[in-house]
Amino acid sequence: MPAFFLSRLILVRHGESAWNRDQRFTGWADVDLTAEGVAQMHDAARALVAHGLAIDAAFSSVLLRCTRSLWELLDAADCTWVPRVLDWRLNERHYGALTGRSKPEAELTHGKEAVRRWRRGYDARPPLLDADADATAQYIPLDGRYADVPPDSLPMGESLHDTVQRVQAVWQDLLAPALRQPQTVVVVGHGNSLRALIKILEGVSDEDIVAVEVGNASPVVYELDAALRPTARHVLAVPPRRASEIL
Secondary structure (H helix, E strand, O other), X not given: OOOOOOEEEEEEEOOOEHHHHHOEOOOXXXXXEOHHHHHHHHHHHHHHHHOOOOOOEEEEOOOHHHHHHHHHHHHHOOOOOOOEEEOHHHOOXXXXXXXXXXXXXXXXXXXXXXXXXXXXXXXXXXXXXXXXXXXXXXXXXXXXXXXXXXXXXXXXXXXXXXXXXXXXXXXXHHXXXXXXXXXXXXXXXXXXXXXXXXXXXXXXXXXXXXXXXXXXXXXXXXXXXXXXXXXXXXXXXXXXXXXXXXX
């Protein structure tokens, strides 16, 4: 690698999911990719290969749309042998009782201003999910992937600020140590967990981070120095496909 950077971090938002397509609040619901989403991840892999970016290590959330996206990316890039780490702290923001609802449904129930504040405020939490009584709990299986997580650490609804805090923890525990080696690390995440990483890397303000958009399967490549400060940032071009707004 050139002397002016030590390692590379590549952020890739998962491909389109069924609820992205339907514009439903997804959060921790375990929703699979659409055919479009699979094609998007193949596009991302081709962009990485075209730029000569060989992946050395990979990280993902534990949600299906991310784990499948990571597999499709590595398969299309012919590097399924790359070590992979799944961590729940890279999950999407937990949308609480909004989970499964469309934006118009949520606005009808709670009002447009409340929904706008939950979507675009940094500290605003949506109504929390009552795991015992709320029907939306059916969408969020707290199964073996969370077996080692203390129950009081699992959220029932989060603000973007909450999401940043848990992503900060996985940054310190796993990602930063991996990036202190001269290698290329890919993180396949979600709109809000990747916003959190961008905030950590670039020092984006609380006010500005809510307006940052990360496109599905559009790789964002950072070159990092020994202090893990970005020395360069590139967004790789991929063919235009259906866009999914970050709710």
